[in-house]
Amino acid sequence: MQARARAVAPYSGFPVGAALLARSGQIVSGANVESVSYGLTCCAERVALFKALTDGVRDIQAIAVVARYRHGPTPCGACRQLLMEFAPEALVLLADSARPKHYRQYSVKELLPESFSDWRSKAKRRRAASEG
Numbered sequence: 001m002q003a004r005a006r007a008v009a010p011y012s013g014f015p016v017g018a019a020l021l022a023r024s025g026q027i028v029s030g031a032n033v034e035s036v037s038y039g040l041t042c043c044a045e046r047v048a049l050f051k052a053l054t055d056g057v058r059d060i061q062a063i064a065v066v067a068r069y070r071h072g073p074t075p076c077g078a079c080r081q082l083l084m085e086f087a088p089e090a091l092v093l094l095a096d097s098a099r100p101k102h103y104r105q106y107s108v109k110e111l112l113p114e115s116f117s118d119w120r121s122k123a124k125r126r127r128a129a130s131e132g
């Protein structure tokens, strides 16, 4: 909710806040940032994730995403892909800012089944198995 208050969303009027929780207990937040050139806009989830990664925060356990959206917003495809790559074990908590204590909870895998990183890790497992 605090991150959402810092969103830069003058075009959509749809502020979104996200906060990642690392195993260390560190919380990294982000909010959506929009550009006059709409395609450069970045989602709250990715802002938080990029901040965490570039600050050396790993082992992300959970991400909360909040916006004024019935039952809470769901991450877009790009955010789902990045969460699968960098926070595959995270719980994803989605809440409507009007009722933030009533959140939905998903695993990243539920949100992005059969993902590209699945293919990569399967290939890695196959290589490890063939190497004995």
Ligand SMILES: [Zn+2]
Binding pocket: 043, 044, 045, 046, 075, 076, 077, 078, 079, 080
């Ligand atoms: Zn997104």
